[in-house]
Amino acid sequence: MSLITRIPPGSALAVVGGIFQSAFGNPTVGEYDFTNYKVGGTRFNVAIPLGLKFNPSYLYFFHQLNFSMSIDEGTFLSAIKQGTAPTLTIRDSTSRRSIFHNPFRLFRYFENLAVDSFHLNSNANAELLADFQAELVQVADLVGITQIFAQVSFSIYEIKDLKFIDDYKKEVQ
Numbered sequence: 001m002s003l004i005t006r007i008p009p010g011s012a013l014a015v016v017g018g019i020f021q022s023a024f025g026n027p028t029v030g031e032y033d034f035t036n037y038k039v040g041g042t043r044f045n046v047a048i049p050l051g052l053k054f055n056p057s058y059l060y061f062f063h064q065l066n067f068s069m070s071i072d073e074g075t076f077l078s079a080i081k082q083g084t085a086p087t088l089t090i091r092d093s094t095s096r097r098s099i100f101h102n103p104f105r106l107f108r109y110f111e112n113l114a115v116d117s118f119h120l121n122s123n124a125n126a127e128l129l130a131d132f133q134a135e136l137v138q139v140a141d142l143v144g145i146t147q148i149f150a151q152v153s154f155s156i157y158e159i160k161d162l163k164f165i166d167d168y169k170k171e172v173q
Contacts (some may be wrong), residue, residue, distance in 0.1 A: 006066050011160060016128060016153065018051070020149065032079070048169065050152075051127040054119075055124075056162060059168055062100075062119065066152065067150070067151070068150075080135075088106055088132050
């Protein structure tokens with residue numbers, strides 16, 4: 001939308017999030033692999049729900065992203081497997097369509113990172129899903145650490161103002 005200066009009054013703010021877990025050596029020997037399983041050379045990750053069920057009558061404004069792990073940020077950066085990029089993809093559960101144009105490439109921790117993006121969902125019973133992909137090698141600081149956790153959260157406004165939603169629809173069509 002063009003130069004939105006404020007979210008309409010009556011919009012509800014939700015902070016939603018989830019936690020990803022990786023155990024050392026599972027499913028990849030010698031790594032903390034945040035994929036849930038591998039079949040042959042194909043990596044799979046079961047997306048986790050972030051605690052937001054979309055109402056098809058509302059418009060959602062993704063305002064801020066937070067990302068961190070249970071290890072020091074410097075350790076995280078030094079442990080990223082060479083040639084890989086940790087990514088976070090946010091999806092709609094019914095269409096599996098990505099909410100953002102591309103996955104977030106995560107080469108640092110974020111606190112209140114402005115992402116400012118709208119999402120309109122016309123599917124009933126859809127919920128917000130997240131998929132975190134990362135491969136970390138065991139650097140010296142991780143020796144003895146059997147599990148690592150990654151946390152992601154979003155601040156999202158649920159916009160109910162019909163005029164605002166209609167204006168948004170006109171502008172994006």
